[in-house]
Amino acid sequence: MPELPEVETVRRGLREWAVGRRLSGVDVHHPRAVRRHAAGPEDFAAALVGRTFTEVRRRGKYLWLPLDSGDAMIGHLGMSGQFRVLPEEAPDGPHLRVRFRFAEGPQLRFLDQRTFGGLAVSRGGADLPAEIAHIAPDPFEPGFDADRCVAALRRRRTEVKRALLDQTVVSGVGNIYADEALWRAGLHGARPADALTGPAAHRLLGHVVDVLGEAIAQGGTSFDALYVDVNGESGYFDRALHVYGREGAPCDRCGASIRRESFMNRSSFSCPRCQPRPRGRG
DNA sequence: GGACGGACCTGTTTGC
DNA sequence: TGCAAACAGGTCCGTC
CATH class of the missing domain: 1.10.8.50 (Helicase, Ruva Protein; domain 3)
Structure with a gap:
């Protein structure tokens, strides 16, 4: 049941493991995980492959990872979503939804038992994705009033x-x-x-x-x-x-x-x- | 435009 | 033992 503190903990982990790494492959194992990406799973993967995560940001329960393209990958954990850093040889498990492969080093996997979570790529969304703009600032943002x-x-x-x-x-x-x-x-x-x-x-x-x-x-x-x-x-x-x-x-x-x-x-x-x-x- | 109920989803627990 | 219903709950959408 990830709320702000859980998402912040995940953000800190992703910052350590994902920032500065170039994506070599993205495999969508379950289309529901990218249902918010209107252009479909293939477009989702194409927007990411060859790009590098430059940062990991958060507003409330939403995460977004700006890319060196100026786009950003948005993530919401829903009720049961997890980002896990795992070696390539680790078994997939039944809840694997999206796999991120990098030029070198461990994989990043998005797992989600109840499939309420989801990922999308926001075009030009590096600063603040339009998809998240309607959400109020959270109490730990500098702009919180x-x-x-x-x-x-x-x-x-x-x-x-x-x-x-x-x-x-x-x-x-x-x-x-x-x-x-x-x-x-x-x-x-x-x-x-x-x-x-x-x-x-x-x-x-x-x-x-x-x-x-x-x-x-x-x-x-x-x-x-x-x-x-x-x-x-x-x-x-x-x-x-x-x-x-x-x-x-x-x-x-x-x-x-x-x-x-x-x-x-x-x-x-x-x-x-x-x-x-x-x-x-x- | 705000309030509110229902739908979405699946593994686990509970009850019969 | 086995099946069905209840339960967990964040967000979106339709209705009023």
Whole structure:
């Protein structure tokens, strides 16, 4: 379940292993992996072969790798996507979607069990691909404006958790870190976003930044083999989670039993005492 | 144009 | 034991 911290961990690995290497071959094993590349798998491969990755950049959960052609390869991990650095002789495995071969050295492989992830080449997209431009800056970008983000959050006439997950409000937040930030803020996710005071919205955003930053420092969160870095290793932040996946466990703050509720066809975890439901709902 | 529900997808877990 | 349903959830798209 890669959110911003997991994607940042992958970005750092790719920066080490992919930048400066010239592609000698690209094999698309599953067309769904490049479904966002409208011109098709052959065009995707042709735009990459002979080119060199010059950088690895990220906005929210999106990665893009600028090429020496001025184009960029965009990547999104979806729910289960992985970039792995593996020797040529390593077996393909059942989830291999795209293989990148270089003039020398190990291969880069894009694996994806649930196929929600995808790759594309953005023409002229080295600086900021047009396909990503609609996403709001994430809190770790130099251009991030907290006041603007808070204003966007408070304009949403919907529940605050849904607003946090809206990548046009703030990018990089997914189900896990939204729950954790709401727990830290003592807010139930069903609270109306447009009813938050300015200071309360700023505090919530501060918790979002804190929890994301702490998770980056731990190499991300991992519950199983679905999320690993380019070397196949897991992060450690799952040990620091306070509510996500802890149904029935005592709240680390007050001892009440953590509850699980269905929300947006997903699970939401919260403390019934620290995060009371808003009155008049549910 | 914003809000919101459903679709997409597959390996694992749970229930009968 | 075996089958079916439920579940995980980020993003896109259609509808209202």
